[in-house]
Amino acid sequence: xxxxxxxxxxxxxxxxxxxxxxxxxxxxxxxxxxxxxxxxxxxxxxxxxxxxxxxxxxxxxxxxxxxxxxxxxxxxxxxxxxxxxxxxxxxxxxxxxxxxxxxxxxxxxxxxxxxxxxxxxxxxxxxxxxxxxxxxxxxxxxxxxxxxxxxxxxxxxxxxxxxxxxxxxxxxxxxxxxxxxxxxxxxxxxxxxxxxxxxxxxxxxxxxxxxxxxxxxxxxxxxxxxxxxxxxxxxxxxxxxxxxxxxxxxxxxxxxxxxxxxxxxxxxxxxxxxxxxxxxxxxxxxxxxxxxxxxxxxxxxxxxxxxxxxxxxxxxxxxxxxxxxxxxxxxxxxxxxxxxxxxxxxxxxxxxxxxxxxxxxxxxxxxxxxxxxxxxxxxxxxxxxxxxxxxxxxxxxxxxxxxxxxxxxxxxxxxxxxxxxxxxxxxxxxxxxxxxxxxxxxxxxxxxxxxxxxxxxxxxxxxxxxxxxxxxxxxxxxxxxxxxxxxxxxxxxxxxxxxxxxxxxxxx
Ligand code: BG6
Numbered sequence: 420x421x422x423x424x425x426x427x428x429x430x431x432x433x434x435x436x437x438x439x440x441x442x443x444x445x446x447x448x449x450x451x452x453x454x455x456x457x458x459x460x461x462x463x464x465x466x467x468x469x470x471x472x473x474x475x476x477x478x479x480x481x482x483x484x485x486x487x488x489x490x491x492x493x494x495x496x497x498x499x500x501x502x503x504x505x506x507x508x509x510x511x512x513x514x515x516x517x518x519x520x521x522x523x524x525x526x527x528x529x530x531x532x533x534x535x536x537x538x539x540x541x542x543x544x545x546x547x548x549x550x551x552x553x554x555x556x557x558x559x560x561x562x563x564x565x566x567x568x569x570x571x572x573x574x575x576x577x578x579x580x581x582x583x584x585x586x587x588x589x590x591x592x593x594x595x596x597x598x599x600x601x602x603x604x605x606x607x608x609x610x611x612x613x614x615x616x617x618x619x620x621x622x623x624x625x626x627x628x629x630x631x632x633x634x635x636x637x638x639x640x641x642x643x644x645x646x647x648x649x650x651x652x653x654x655x656x657x658x659x660x661x662x663x664x665x666x667x668x669x670x671x672x673x674x675x676x677x678x679x680x681x682x683x684x685x686x687x688x689x690x691x692x693x694x695x696x697x698x699x700x701x702x703x704x705x706x707x708x709x710x711x712x713x714x715x716x717x718x719x720x721x722x723x724x725x726x727x728x729x730x731x732x733x734x735x736x737x738x739x740x741x742x743x744x745x746x747x748x749x750x751x752x753x754x755x756x757x758x759x760x761x762x763x764x765x766x767x768x769x770x771x772x773x774x775x776x777x778x779x780x781x782x783x784x785x786x787x788x789x790x791x792x793x794x795x796x797x798x799x800x801x802x803x804x805x806x807x808x809x810x811x812x813x814x815x816x817x818x819x820x821x822x823x824x825x826x827x828x829x830x831x832x833x834x835x836x837x838x839x840x841x842x843x844x845x846x847x848x849x850x851x852x853x854x855x856x857x858x859x860x861x862x863x864x865x866x867x868x869x870x871x872x873x874x875x876x877x878x879x880x881x882x883x884x885x886x887x888x889x890x891x892x893x894x895x896x897x898x899x900x901x902x903x904x905x906x907x908x909x910x911x912x913x914x915x916x917x918x919x920x921x922x923x924x925x926x927x
Contacts, residue, residue, distance in 0.1 A: 437463070437866035438579070439470045441536055441544045445523065445562050446553035447477035447492065451585065455616075456553065457496040459858035461508065468863055472543030474515045476535050478528070485518040492516065523554070523561045529569035536571070546578030549865055552585060555664075559584070560601055567605040574610070583612045583865055586677055587668065588874070591890060592883040599876045612865045613874035617678040619857030619864075621846065622816045624872070626685040626787065627699075629814065629822065636812075637690075639791070640766075646809065647771045649788040649925055650682050652816075653780035655906065657727070657737070658754070662745035669752040671724070671889060674776040676882045677874075680707060682816070683772060684878075686787050687762060696870040700878065707881040709764040718892045721760070723901060723912045724753035727779040730905025737779070737905050751897040754778045757913035758889075759920075773917060775924070779905040784927045785816035806837045811925070821845040 442460075444452055463469045481488060493512060497504045517535055521528030540546040548571070552562055566572050566582075574580050584602065589595030602611055617623055630636055639645070652674060658665045665673065684703040691698040713722070728739040741748050755777025762772065791810040811825040823843045830836040846852070864872055893899060901910035908914075908926065917923050 434466075434468060434863075435867070436468055436470050437473070437863055438547055438868070439472045439544050440547035440549055440579075440866055441474045441476050441539050442549045442551060442862075442866075443476040443478060443532060443536070444551045444553055445478045445558075446551075447475075447518075448479035448481045448488075449553055451553045452477075453492065453495040454499050455856055455858045456551065456862070457492065457512075458499045458501075459856060459862055461496070461500055461504065461512070462855065462859045463863055464508065464511065466859075474517060474539050474542075474544060475512075476517045476519055476532060476539070476548075478519050478521065478532065480520060480522055482520070483518070488518040488520075489513060489516045523558055523565065526565060526568055529565040529571060533569045533571055540578070546576065548578075548580050550580070550582045552583065554585075556587060556589070556598065559598065563601055563605050572605045572610065579610075579868065580606075581610050581612055581865055581868075582606055583614050583862075585614055587672060588613055588677075588879045589883060590668070590672060592880060592887045595879050595883045599880065603876070608876060609870070611873075611876070612861075612870065613876075613879060614858075614861055615677050615681055615872075615874055616857035616861065617816075618681055618872040619855075619860040620816060621855060621860075622814065622820045623682065623685065623857075624860075625822075626682075626814060631690050642767055642770045644791055645770055646790045646792045647773065647920075647922060648686060649790070650679055650686070650772065650774045650786075651788070651925070651927060652679055652682070652776040652785040653782060653908075653927075654776075654778050655780065655783045657779050657905075658740070658743050658746065660744070662743045665754075666746045666750055666752050669724075670754055670756045670776055670778070671886055671893075675756055675758075675774060676886045679774050679776055680882050680885070681874075682785075682787055683707075683774065686789075686814075687767060687772070689766070694871070697875075699871050700875045704875065704878045704881055706762065706764075707878060707885065709762045709767075710885050711761040711763050713760075713885070713888045715892060718889050721758055721916065722889055723755075723757040723910060723916055724893060724899060725755035725757075725777060725901045725903045725910040725913065726750070726752070727754050727777070727905045728902050730779065730907075732906065739905065740779075751900045753893070753900055755780065755903065755909045755913070757909060757916055759916055771920060771922075773922075773924070775909065775913060777903075777909055781906050781908050782927060783818065786925075786927055787814040787816070788812070788925050788927075789814075808839045813925075813927075819845065820847070 444456060446452060477492065493509055519531050519535055521531065536548050550566065552559055572580050589598045630640060684706045688702040688706040691702045726740050730737050740746060740754050741750055757775040760772050789812040793809055797807060807827055813823050815821050821844050823841050825839055825841050827837050828840045830838040861872060901912045903910040914924065
């Protein structure tokens, strides 16, 4: 977890190349492979972080010759590569993609993967292999079983074998446990990399640097100085052709249990004893354990689920959620969530954390906003008390990555007038902009054996433990979903959640 994907700043050590290895992608003809995995590998190659002997073993059931499969894959990647794929880069990948065709239920497929890995081992991968499960979770069992039978998970003679598992890791506590058990029957926990692409985002990792590499924040990072914290992950897109999956998931499962909880954990966790992977993961889990469990009462008062209705974008009507293809016209699945939670520990007792996320919201923006308490005595109350605004520290995750501090200053002039000003740090100004989706960092980390930014089994289960009572309560009644107009900031009930506490959401 160590690298910047562009030129390192003066004096910083440059990142070492990933270990030699083969990456076996199950689901190589799928969307994730072309949209995220291949572009990320391309960016790693461009940063000089992929060894020359790196190879991709692409597994799919597409009926095509190896050459045709490879060409189609690289053609489709071209649409997602920024800047565009150069002919020399295309050739580099062409020489490194091996197609293995087959059905995931067929043991013969795994025997073929094994043969491919043995051959590639002689060509310079040293037998190291990373299995990427880019398939829906109902196929994990087949793959994991196939890998076991073909003895592909065994680490011997100095070679490593690792598996990357994509979310969703289950759909509630029971299914997550079951999934973890399945995987654990074949792989040791130290071989399992559960990916959350939010943890790969530079700005998310920077939360740790901000907090633990700077002396000025730690003393005020607690209940004495912080009034509340808002975590927003807002999207303008709708369900984008994923209605089938989304309608059975909803925003709580899709975003809160994983991405928002990890943002929360990094914002609120205690400093780890070291940056060793398990020490950081211990602290993240410990924080999740400290979240006060939801009860029927707090679910009713402190959680809001919304669903978008139609709206207008650039003069064109955009359909409501229930009109989306493959979504039930009577669906009660939530496309937005707002909730308030409390963390029962010494640092955060009584400090509310407000989390919100949703599709078709007013702006695409992800941020963590820390609101500080007002000064103990408002000296300016006679002249301009109403003008004195609270201080905010805002960590902008995306877009426009950076950090800003909002504080009060005197407006020049003969009168004592107070105005809010902003001190702004933008990543781009200091480090240029490096294209990165989060997958670059995470693939690289897996190839170097750094598990810091991956979910451990216990963190997944703890996340589900918190949201499962909410899911159960919501599924017991279908009339609790509040409609909101597309491109608004969500249902009015989400505003009421803060208004009750005398607060309001930031409008980023
Ligand atoms: C995914 C969710 O995990 O994250 C999607 O399944 C969501 O529904 C996406 O759109 C958001 O990721 P990003 O990186 O675009 O903020």
